Amino acid sequence: MTQEFLTTVFGWMTVLNLALLVFTTLMIVVSQDWAAKIHGRMFQMEPGDAKKAYFRYLANYKILTIVFCLMPWLALKLA
Known part of the structure; x- marks a missing residue:
């Protein structure tokens, strides 16, 4: 594995994880009360x-995401 390949892999890992984080955040903000009721019933909370x-x-x-995706990508970019 070359440094270039690892940089590409960590870069895409970062993009995908940040996209999932943004999507999840939006879904929680939009449907917070509904989801809290369902999960409250499911897990007795x-x-x-x-x-x-x-x-x-x-x-x-x-x-x-920052520790395991962004920081390794940044370290490889700077190396």
């Missing part, structure tokens, strides 16, 4: 707790 779980999910996904 209050809708408020489900909304907190959504925020935690988005925060963790963003951190993981």
Whole structure:
């Protein structure tokens, strides 16, 4: 594997993960109350707790995307 190939792979990984993050964020913003009711019933939790779980999910996904996709891509670009 060449550095050029790895740079391309990490670049596309970053783009795809950021696109999924944006899509998920939009879906949660648009259908937050509806989804919180359904997930609250599915997992026996209050809708408020489900909304907190959504925020935690988005925060963790963003951190993981930055650490495992964006930073390696940036390091390979700078190398």
